[in-house]
Amino acid sequence: MTSAPEAAPPSSRPAADLHGKLSLRSKIAYGLGDMGNGFMFDLGQAYLLKFYTDVAGIHPAAAAGVFVFTKIFDAFMDPVAGIFVDQRKGGGRHGRFKPVMMYSSIALAILTVVTFLTPGGTDGVNLVYAYGSYMAWGVLYSFTNVPYGSLASVMTQDPEQRAQLASFRQAGSVTALLVTGIAFMPIVHAFDNERVGFATAAGAMAVVGIMGFYATFRGTREVVPVARSTEKITLRGFATTIGQNRALLVLILMTVFSISAYNIKPAMIVYFTDYNLQNQDLLSVVNFFGIGSSILAILTIPSLVKRFGKKQVAISGFALAAVADGLNFLLPTNTVVFTILYSLSFVGIALPNGITWALVSDAIDYGHWRSGVRREGITYSMFNFSRKIAQAVAGGAAGFGLSLIGYVPKFTSDPAMADQADGILQGIKSLQTLYPCIALTIAGAVLFFLYPLTDKRITELVAETREREAATAVSDEPGAR
Template sequence: MSTTSTVNTARYTNHNAAAKKLNLKEKISYGFGDFGNGFMFDLGQIYLLKYFTDVAGLPAAAAGGIFLVSKFFNAIVDPVVGSSIDYRKRIGSRGKFRPYLLYGSIALAILTVLTFISPNLSTMGKLMYAYASYMIWGIGYSFVNIPYGSLGAAITQNAEERTQISTFRQMGSLGALLITSVIVMPLIVQFHDPKIGYPAVMAIMAIVGIIGFFICYRNCKERVIVKEGPREKLSVQSVLKTFIQNTPLLTIVLMTVFSISAYNIKSAMIAYFAQYNLGNVELMAYMNFIIIGSSFLGVLILPLLVKFLGKKKTAMLGFCIGTLADLANFLLPSNVYVFTILASIAFIGISLPNGITWAFVSDIIDYGEWHSGERKEATTYSLFNFSRKLAQALSGFLSGIGLSLVGYVPNVAQTAHALIGIKALLCLYPAVAMFIAMLIIGFLYKITDKRHAEIVHELELRSGH
């Protein structure tokens, strides 16, 4: 045991209420937070690249660069935002995290619409606007998503209930992804001018997002209450110390770079695959309805799998299923039926580790407090979010650069080389990335469910001193 683990944390954190059972309403409401989140986040992941290339008229490589630079910038901003939340001196009656969901979601909705506006400027002017709007959007997203993610560790410390709220969170995320994937493009094509259609439809989606966050804010309660902020001053060194000393966090960060980049590149490329490989962009709505809808099966059986296999082995099983299905999809000839079936299996697979990840992060927050004597939910979650932003940057960059390398030209029939390249970006890269993620979690992650229970028990004993 680390010497730092003997620090008495009673003066910092109250764990006594954390054992209280959650009712179903609160669990579902927590999932609505990610439902609302998806109605703003998923729009950028699925449609922004296509908007940049096909509506704003930006070169594919330049559009990919927007994702790379903006996401990397926001990855650096995340720990700053997270630490600023943890180091707040005054915490009001509404809690440490919940107020950000209420007010931040409104600002994020406005910023979401602004990213889908292209002013009548030169190509360089449009690029500058795209960079600025997406980077500012990322800052707004951090001030909503980090408190929301941190809230999960403050609701409960019970391992079974953490799996359950993670399941509802993943259901909310998938629900938003399903709806936005299915209805957005058919709504946009109803407008004669896509420059009007995109921001109009995104505004409707963003309003739904605000409602989702409000439901979460209204019905969730913070129970693991931090009495005092961290003793050390906020600095770059304190943030790096939190990162370096938490080995499980480092492992999940590395895993997430591969798993989320696999997930996001699928979302970005399926519109291109439907339009050019299958010949009809409107097929995207039907395929996504089946593919994403099927992934709910994985989420529904997630608690049962965790009960029998544990979180770690369940995550590895999901990665294995996703890898095999995507590899088969790449090797077989393009056919809408075969593709949809295999893509559905792959999404079922990847929904398992994506759902469990939230429970991993909450466990890692407990580990960090056990190890260091200080509870830093927002800092820890923001450092985890750093990996998600890197993965998003990687997937956006690979999508844009990949399209450029394979010879993609917007709104014309593609060459055979370009069609193979689109399919490789959609299927082959995710298969390789998920296989690497499986190896990382299998060999490097050491917090078993049993070990986490021991850590929580020790934290409860300290807070009772």
């Protein structure tokens, strides 16, 4: 038996034009949240595998197991976080989502440093510590990222404004990836002991991360009226709700391929510059041009979406990135050519990655239209579930791939390294370029053939939902016939 949704209290429903323009300040503040997120999240995706293999002494295959198992575990934490925020009362001047996001981000920063520590014991002890610390990190990440991601859907219902929020969010994310890509390893190398260097670098990035979330906490408002559901959530009801949302299901399928491609690139570029380009100092240079170029692409998202629509721009971005990665695999390795194509790949993938957040907000509205109940937290958490699975795939592909090609860490003196060099180089190149090419091609095809919404259609659905709820409110008034 489902009880009627509990109306949001007036304090969480300030007078606002839900289709009006958001201030530049609120857009920047929202984007800074994903920058803060990136300063903690990107470290695990880009440098934790390197830390595990070359500092903690964990075998690549075992390290891959850490990523696969913990990311799948984390994926199941996202629905828990989603249910938690959906069933919170919306009272208070800070709203429903922001307090959870802020407090969790502080704990997440502490766990970020903890993941880059190692007991220095046997391989088994180090491996157990890696599992425990990264699983704990994942739980806090869910309770930080789910409310943050849900926040956009209650800031506005205007498709154009949501596209702009998505572009600001992606700009914040890429800025974090750019800064960590340039600064993290130089900080590590500033210390004679890399164990100290990794922990120090992680600590510095985590502090900046908290500052980013605080900017979002202070600079954004929840204005979309939200009904808090008091129904008991069951697994069957959960599955039914998600199963009715075709738009969300397509985004989940697309994301498994797109995010796994996106996340394997920073994980492998550390190895690629070290071995294939034979100059670890080039890591900062390649990241500067590659990731920096994608920031320029993000700035074009609002105008491109306004002219062509979110779906069309996202598909075009997938195509550009897939072609660039394919060429990088086929052409002989050259630093200049690789960097140019690497940059084009990041430009291409920045478009769908930025637009995806607006698509998720549209999926929330679509689910509201279909079911009559608005569940930002659960919808976003299920989308984030797919991202965690994709991250598990990327981490597993990188770690198991390194093991499969016979990668031997630099600190070892295994003579087999010389005999395996050619195969290792080709294997690293395949993981860096061929895997993303294939995965991005599939992601684009899924979006092209299966995604049901256009910008025009989502505007119609929002209007229909409002009219239906207005009619229901009138019929429920005392004396109404």
